[in-house]
Amino acid sequence: MNSKTSTEKVKTAQRKEIGRQAQKSASTRKIIVEAALSCIAKYGYAGTTTPIIANEAGVSRGAMMHHFNNRSAVIGAAIEYLHEKRLRAFKRAIAALPKDKLQLHDGLKAYWKHVTHPLYVVFHELAVASRTDKGLAKILQPAQAAFYDEWYNLSYDLFPQWRSNTDALELAMDLVNTTLEGVAIRHLSIPEDIERETRLFNYLEECLSALKPKL
Amino acid sequence: MNSKTSTEKVKTAQRKEIGRQAQKSASTRKIIVEAALSCIAKYGYAGTTTPIIANEAGVSRGAMMHHFNNRSAVIGAAIEYLHEKRLRAFKRAIAALPKDKLQLHDGLKAYWKHVTHPLYVVFHELAVASRTDKGLAKILQPAQAAFYDEWYNLSYDLFPQWRSNTDALELAMDLVNTTLEGVAIRHLSIPEDIERETRLFNYLEECLSALKPKL
DNA sequence: AGTAAAAAACAATCGTGTCTGTTTTTTTTA
DNA sequence: TAAAAAAAACAGACACGATTGTTTTTTACT
Numbered sequence: 210m211n212s213k214t215s216t217e218k219v220k221t222a223q224r225k226e227i228g229r230q231a232q233k234s235a236s237t238r239k240i241i242v243e244a245a246l247s248c249i250a251k252y253g254y255a256g257t258t259t260p261i262i263a264n265e266a267g268v269s270r271g272a273m274m275h276h277f278n279n280r281s282a283v284i285g286a287a288i289e290y291l292h293e294k295r296l297r298a299f300k301r302a303i304a305a306l307p308k309d310k311l312q313l314h315d316g317l318k319a320y321w322k323h324v325t326h327p328l329y330v331v332f333h334e335l336a337v338a339s340r341t342d343k344g345l346a347k348i349l350q351p352a353q354a355a356f357y358d359e360w361y362n363l364s365y366d367l368f369p370q371w372r373s374n375t376d377a378l379e380l381a382m383d384l385v386n387t388t389l390e391g392v393a394i395r396h397l398s399i400p401e402d403i404e405r406e407t408r409l410f411n412y413l414e415e416c417l418s419a420l421k422p423k424l
Numbered sequence: 425m426n427s428k429t430s431t432e433k434v435k436t437a438q439r440k441e442i443g444r445q446a447q448k449s450a451s452t453r454k455i456i457v458e459a460a461l462s463c464i465a466k467y468g469y470a471g472t473t474t475p476i477i478a479n480e481a482g483v484s485r486g487a488m489m490h491h492f493n494n495r496s497a498v499i500g501a502a503i504e505y506l507h508e509k510r511l512r513a514f515k516r517a518i519a520a521l522p523k524d525k526l527q528l529h530d531g532l533k534a535y536w537k538h539v540t541h542p543l544y545v546v547f548h549e550l551a552v553a554s555r556t557d558k559g560l561a562k563i564l565q566p567a568q569a570a571f572y573d574e575w576y577n578l579s580y581d582l583f584p585q586w587r588s589n590t591d592a593l594e595l596a597m598d599l600v601n602t603t604l605e606g607v608a609i610r611h612l613s614i615p616e617d618i619e620r621e622t623r624l625f626n627y628l629e630e631c632l633s634a635l636k637p638k639l
Numbered sequence: 640a641g642t643a644a645a646a647a648a649c650a651a652t653c654g655t656g657t658c659t660g661t662t663t664t665t666t667t668t669a
Numbered sequence: 670t671a672a673a674a675a676a677a678a679c680a681g682a683c684a685c686g687a688t689t690g691t692t693t694t695t696t697a698c699t
Contacts, residue, residue: 228665229664230665230676233677233678237678255553260655269681271679273679275677275679279655280656336612340545340549340613354614380627383623386610387604388603388606389602391602391604392602394609395605408591452645473689474688474689475689484647489690490644490645493690
């Protein structure tokens, strides 16, 4: 049987005060999880093997397997960590924007920055792998859906002018989403062409201005 | 030393007349290559192992290794085959369009069909894998570049009205390219939403109409 | 008979999961 | 409070299965 999962272990250790052991445990877990993300970025999902992760983390594979029951558990924890990090970073970027005279430009730029962030390729890598790995899909999909949800809600809050026409908002978001992600993914196989991309970026901004409901 | 590559073998066999043996050889090679593509579509690039390909092709692994020196050779042949097939299918779709009163709608639809074709996910799968597999990248990149080139040239030929403003053409193509590919890739992790997609599709068409240089 | 195709067998490597043993920390108990 | 017991962190080694490339054997064709 599986006895208790690693997460449960942490929880029981955390109750009352945080002992040194629990601290160390959390610390190495974090190190391992970050190493896993780093490996996915460097070597791809298939290339992220347990010995490689352990090596990247600077711990023995035995220690790693003590904290996580199997490879999937490591990947799962990495996804969770990645999701939170991604969301936090995006929210922080949004929060840094001027609330009063918020321009479409700023929102667009924030999303662009998000999509060109190194961690985005990790998410994309996982998304592609999940197509043929149902187990992975089961872990990844909720995070993916949650992110889009959050993104939509944030946009709804931030751009009150659009609330009168949610269809337009949805269209605008789809346009931004697909286009920018398309550009980001193109970078994988084709060297970036700043000039062309900024032209596209500017055009997209024009489109949004035109789509914006008039008060 | 690698002695002669499988391709060379075929060539020597093909010179003079096409013997039945050479025919069979070409036939099984094709079967293997198609099986490889099928496997990439089904199990992903990492999951496409030599036993699986051979099994899918219905030949022994030994026979397969007789025709291809190693796994890379199979993949390489598959990419070449895929590229030609993709290009041919796209050209055929373009050729089927009405030459006289060609609408943007038709061109857009053709590209959309191309991007939702099952073989497109194979190409995308390979593109992602090539990020962390430089050997693969070396094979894939030329095909990728050639396809984009061909696409651009075709568009240039098909829409003479745009020739007066190549900047607009380039922008339009970037917009179409990134958006549609973005939608296609979204399908990997998120179930399609026909309504939203057609709305986006129609909007894209409007954008193109507006971008079109006036005569 | 001789050559190519196909199949099978082989050796080497690699990744995974499990198991055993050691050290350190925490908890219990005297 | 100090010693003993329990639990957790960690390291290394093992066995199993899978994949790859090579080599050997069998089959089919000309």
